[in-house]
Amino acid sequence: MSLVASACDAVDMVVPEDVGDGSIQMRACHDNGIELNGTRFNGTRFNGTWFNGIRLILAQLVEGTTKKSLTGWSLVPGTSELQAWSSAGELLRGDELVGARLHWLVDDGKQQQEVKVRIAGVTQSWDRPDIYFTDLDVxxxxxxxxxxxxxxxxxxxxxxxxxGYFDAQTADWLPGEQGELAVACRGTAAGKCLEWGYRMWAKQGGISLADHYRACTRMVRADYCGNNVSHTENGTVIDVSDGLSPAILEPETDWPIEAKWGPHGAVCLNQPRKLSHSRAKVIAECKAAGRGSLPYCNQSEPGEHGGLLMSQALPS
Incomplete structure (x- = not known):
């Protein structure tokens, strides 16, 4: 299975669009019910203030003049669908929560801030039914x-x-221990890897995909050293594959192998995808970050040196 992670708001639109601010809209067309073949576009965006973890202080569902308190917020097991209990004892989930008003305590890694949030809509992914897209207003x-x-x-x-939550310093996804929830926006590395199929709550061939998800967020941003430093540009094309059985993504090109990836960054490296970053310079950076040296990638399978994913690229 393969897909394009590019700007697909229109059904027939498959080319990424440079919007002039250093960002590219990168979105797979899951919600349109379309599966597209092709290589994948990466980008540099990961997360912002919201993604380090949120704590719910108060929640109400407003229906006309009626307000129901909502408690027991969680995700339906094995999905990204929200659920909560109402004061009337009802278990509400997914689009039944549209209209809910929430007060969140948000931690951006520096300070905590209370913000008001409302659920404006919920849509289930067409081809990955365990993924739910939630419209959140703040x-x-x-x-x-x-x-x-x-x-x-x-x-x-x-x-x-x-x-779980994303570590504010390393950008690593962590499962949490107290029912924490975090938000991954579509088009960021955090959201894109989920839509590609590497859902941290899921398994493939009996193997948990949590580490594949971590590896993917490093790979998309060319975070070779696992220190939350990107080495790519929006719109750079990479060919992504994994060693799962059955595979979620398989190679589509004969491009040179760039790197193989584990949860903490690259496990081996050839020429980085951007010529402005030399292999020697990246290795020096990784050593400074305490990662040690990175060997060359020689084999054509992702599993070399313990890799979970493999990226191929035409350096540019």
């Missing part, structure tokens, strides 16, 4: 409501709510 103080997530053009887009 408001600070008495300001206007605005979308929590925006694409490269600044237009509203959906979020995927995930278990």
């Amino acid at each position: 408001r600070f103080g008495d300001g206007a409501w605005e979308s929590l997530c925006t694409d490269g053009e600044g237009e509203p887009t959906e979020a995927i709510v995930v278990p």
